[in-house]
Amino acid sequence: MPEEMYIPTYDDMLAAHERIKPHIRRTPVRVSDYLNELTGAQLFFKCENFQEPGAFKVRGAANAVFGLDEAQAAKGVATHSSGNHASCLSYAAMLRGIPCNVVMPRTAPQAKKDTVRRYGGVITECEPSTSSREETFARVQAETGGDFVHPYNDPRVIAGQGTCSRELVEQVDGLDFVVAPIGGGGMISGTCLTLSTLAPETKVIAAEPEQADDAYRSFKAGHIIADDAPKTIADGLLVPLKDLTWHFVKNHVHEIYTASDAEIVDAMKLIWKHLRVVMEPSSAVPLATILKNPDAFSGQRVGIIITGGNVDLDKLPWN
């Protein structure tokens, strides 16, 4: 991220879409008569779990990677992440044929490490602490010269994530709401960026786990509140807002709703049963909040972003 906060614009999102179109999928939108009846709303599920690396984060990652000039590209990219951003950035770098260095706690699940390596990412392990991560990352970046692509607090990443809701409004007319999960706020920020110009009448709702509700409390307090070490089954949503995503949340988000872990698991089961989509717990938070706030959504046309599908089938949260 540049020293001075650069707020990405609608034109940045359009440029991102042109740049990444050859490298991402235009994911399908799915509906379920049963879930519509259950909620009294018309729900349209945008299935980003069907991106090649299994998550929407490939959009922002590809925008950053394919926007680099040749000199920087030769040195590649670098990030710290133990989640979908690490694998999506590795995937995008592999497509361009440039190096990707990832700093990851040595305690991260083996499956996550395997995925990054499958896409050619080079992992440097750190201790599971903020100080170790920062120290290790600074060293890796100094050694490689890789361009730092933050998982969400980066204008290129936010512009890339914004391409998802552009597709969604092309695929579905007259949405009253778009609901997406919120962790660090990259997807929500991109959604705000796009819809505030393209469909200003469509309200953006963020959905958050009760047990990691720092965005909800920030939204109500009017300033960023970061939790120390939140714990929720929706483990993609643990990270706090940062200045750039807070800008979008503060100015464009209509409301933030929360749901308990038990409600999130119930929503996962319903989506499997009626949409036949298995996804990460994080992706079930929107439906969980819709079921919890029926009056807010009844009779409305609601887009829902299913953010990712990287879950271990053998360790589903109801087993």
Place this chain on the structure above:
Amino acid sequence: MPEEMYIPTYDDMLAAHERIKPHIRRTPVRVSDYLNELTGAQLFFKCENFQEPGAFKVRGAANAVFGLDEAQAAKGVATHSSGNHASCLSYAAMLRGIPCNVVMPRTAPQAKKDTVRRYGGVITECEPSTSSREETFARVQAETGGDFVHPYNDPRVIAGQGTCSRELVEQVDGLDFVVAPIGGGGMISGTCLTLSTLAPETKVIAAEPEQADDAYRSFKAGHIIADDAPKTIADGLLVPLKDLTWHFVKNHVHEIYTASDAEIVDAMKLIWKHLRVVMEPSSAVPLATILKNPDAFSGQRVGIIITGGNVDLDKLPWN
């Protein structure tokens, strides 16, 4: 089925498509770079597991149900099945608001019974034997006057299933092959019916479990061979060919390939991992046979029909 064998035509398929379009989904086609690399082919997965009741069989069922005249519709439909045909026929009858009677062995899984009942189907249980089933079904049909919709040996059902490959060739250009699983042969027959007119250069391949390879042996012998009681993990593919489906298999199928249960489970895992689609073991047989016969498919454009997604997540075959 009429007394005299009526072979459905291409026009029947077109009429079926017009009739059922409001009641079915135009399912998405998915691709995976990884699976393409693994097979050396270009694979296009048509996801019929994303039909509302979770299987392609809603196409044939809806064609039969919505083609009834008012007098017959008042008496409803009837069938014997413990699988997707039972739930899809119940679903289609529910959409039209007419009765659906299903004869099912009392030993059928509770989940299957629940699904039929959720769609308003009325179950009459029989003993798990052919004689009990036939006797019970004759009684139910006499009592209700329901029109018998056979799971596959019915021209209306075959014409309905044929609409799937019509969509597929609209969605994907220049297919060299379409591969679908074969049990009784309803989907394969519909695929032959459509492609022999619409894309005669596209070869139809049937994929069958080794442990229920009666279609393969019939195809090689030149006459129908029915197994006594085959056992395979691909439990949607246990039933034998009948005269109508044999007509299409004999005249239009290019080749039948088989795969072992272990290979089928491996293919299920691969499709989950790289397409993030969980499906019935039956639906994994095509990929299993493609992996087993790389020379036949390398460099080719191959459509694959994922026939259904009704599987118990808590009882996956590798747990």
